[in-house]
Amino acid sequence: xxxxxxxxxxxxxxxxxxxxxxxxxxxxxxxxxxxxxxxxxxxxxxxxxxxxxxxxxxxxxxxxxxxxxxxxxxxxxxxxxxxxxxxxxxxxxxxxxxxxxxxxxxxxxxxxxxxxxxxxxxxxxxxxxxxxxxxxxxxxxxxxxxxxxxxxxxxxxxxxxxxxxxxxxxxxxxxxxxxxxxxxxxxxxxxxxxxxxxxxxxxxxxxxxxxxxxxxxxxxxxxxxxxxxxxxxxxxxxxxxxxxxxxxxxxxxxxxxxxxxxxxxxxxxxxxx
Numbered sequence: 001x002x003x004x005x006x007x008x009x010x011x012x013x014x015x016x017x018x019x020x021x022x023x024x025x026x027x028x029x030x031x032x033x034x035x036x037x038x039x040x041x042x043x044x045x046x047x048x049x050x051x052x053x054x055x056x057x058x059x060x061x062x063x064x065x066x067x068x069x070x071x072x073x074x075x076x077x078x079x080x081x082x083x084x085x086x087x088x089x090x091x092x093x094x095x096x097x098x099x100x101x102x103x104x105x106x107x108x109x110x111x112x113x114x115x116x117x118x119x120x121x122x123x124x125x126x127x128x129x130x131x132x133x134x135x136x137x138x139x140x141x142x143x144x145x146x147x148x149x150x151x152x153x154x155x156x157x158x159x160x161x162x163x164x165x166x167x168x169x170x171x172x173x174x175x176x177x178x179x180x181x182x183x184x185x186x187x188x189x190x191x192x193x194x195x196x197x198x199x200x201x202x203x204x205x206x207x208x209x210x211x212x213x214x215x216x217x218x219x220x221x222x223x224x225x226x227x228x229x230x231x232x233x234x235x236x237x238x239x240x241x242x243x244x245x246x247x248x249x250x251x252x253x254x255x256x257x258x259x260x261x262x263x264x265x266x267x268x269x270x271x272x273x
Contacts, residue, residue, distance in 0.1 A: 002058030005077075006267025007043070008087070008260075009035050009066030010107075014042040015263040018050065018057075022268075025050050027260040035066030043074060063087040063266040082269040084262065089113045089120040091265025092226040096255060100222050104213045104252075105262070106130065106229035112216045123216045128208045130231050133201060140197050149198050150234045156195030158203040163187050180247055181207055199236070206231075206240040214248045223250040232258035 001021060008015040012032060018025035028046045032038035039062075047054070060079040062070055063086075073079040092103040093115055102123070103113040108131035114121045130146060138144040141152070159179075163186030166178030184204040213225045231237060232254050241252035255261065 003052060003056050004267045004270045005043075005046075005057055005060045006087070006263045006265065006269075007039065007060065007062050007064075007067075008084075008263035008266060009039050009062055009064040009070070011035055011066060012038055014038040014066070015260050016042045016046045017257075017260050017263040017267055018046065018052065019264070019267045024257075024264065025052070027257055027263065029259070035069050039066065039070065040074075059270050061266040061270050063262060063269075080270075082266050085111065085113050085122045086120060086269055087262045087265035088228065089115050089265065090268040091261030091263070092228050092255070094255075094261070094264060094268060096226060096253070098224050098226075100220075101224040101226050102213055102217055102220075102222055104209060104225050104227045104229075106209060106227060106231040110209050110212065112213055114216070114220065114222070124212070126208070126212050128205060128212075130229075133205045133231075136201055137198070140201065141194055146234070150202060150236060152195050153198035153202050153236060154195075156193060156197070156199035158196070158199045160196040161185050161188050161192055161200035162203065175247060177246065179243065202234060202236045203240055206237060207244065210241055210244040210248075210252060213252075214244075214250060217250070224253060225250060226253050226255060228255070228258045228261040230259050 003018050003020045006017045015029050017027045028042055030042040032041050054075055057077050060074050060077050062081045063084045067081050088103050088105045099117055101115050105111045106129050109127045109129040111125040112123050114123045134144045134146055137149045162181050163183040165176050165180045165182050172178055245252055
């Protein structure tokens with residue numbers, strides 16, 4: 001069996017993963033001005049850095065919104081496409097030892113995919129994600145570089161802009177500890193530090209995504225949520241979701257290579273297409 005290449009083609013970013021007998025080659029992320037440039041740049045660089053020859057590749061599987069621009073085999077290698085939700089599910093459950101879970105794919109927006117064995121079902125989504133964080137950061141902080149905003153947020157405190165349960169109640173309520181957010185940005189008066197605003201923005205986005213995930217699981221019995229996508233790279237991700245675990249009594253799991261799981265899932269889908 002040759003190498004299977006999975007490629008997640010976004011609007012201007014591409015993630016690529018190669019697997020052989022379910023052993024993964026180091027993944028790669030690349031940006032470009034358009035999806036086609038991003039795809040071909042990532043593919044060439046990936047082969048070069050991993051010393052892979054075209055003759056070593058058995059198949060290429062594309063997914064993501066940018067895959068629509070590609071309608072021919074890449075460099076003569078057999079190339080197919082797979083549904084992004086299928087790729088998300090396959091990639092998220094890889095080596096997780098979980099039979100039932102909900103995939104929380106945090107991209108520009110967020111999608112939720114319920115996994116029950118080999119059954120995958122898209123159960124909803126929300127228009128809150130990396131695009132929300134980027135747009136609101138541009139408005140409030142005059143900076144739409146999410147990595148820089150996250151670094152700024154490390155010096156701030158969300159409780160300086162958010163109204164927490166502890167601000168309005170002396171005692172914990174059922175399933176609502178004092179640190180829980182009662183109102184995002186409920187304390188804002190107009191003279192806040194930029195670092196606090198940045199922290200509040202990131203917290204609001206993650207809490208909204210986590211709450212949405214929990215609501216999709218009601219009546220399903222599922223308590224394991226696997227987080228994938230670029231937002232998992234932010235240092236605040238683990239802390240915010242850890243706090244939400246205490247509230248909802250569930251598990252928010254960030255797997256290794258979380259931002260590459262869709263590309264990995266595309267590769268894993270080969271043979272099931």
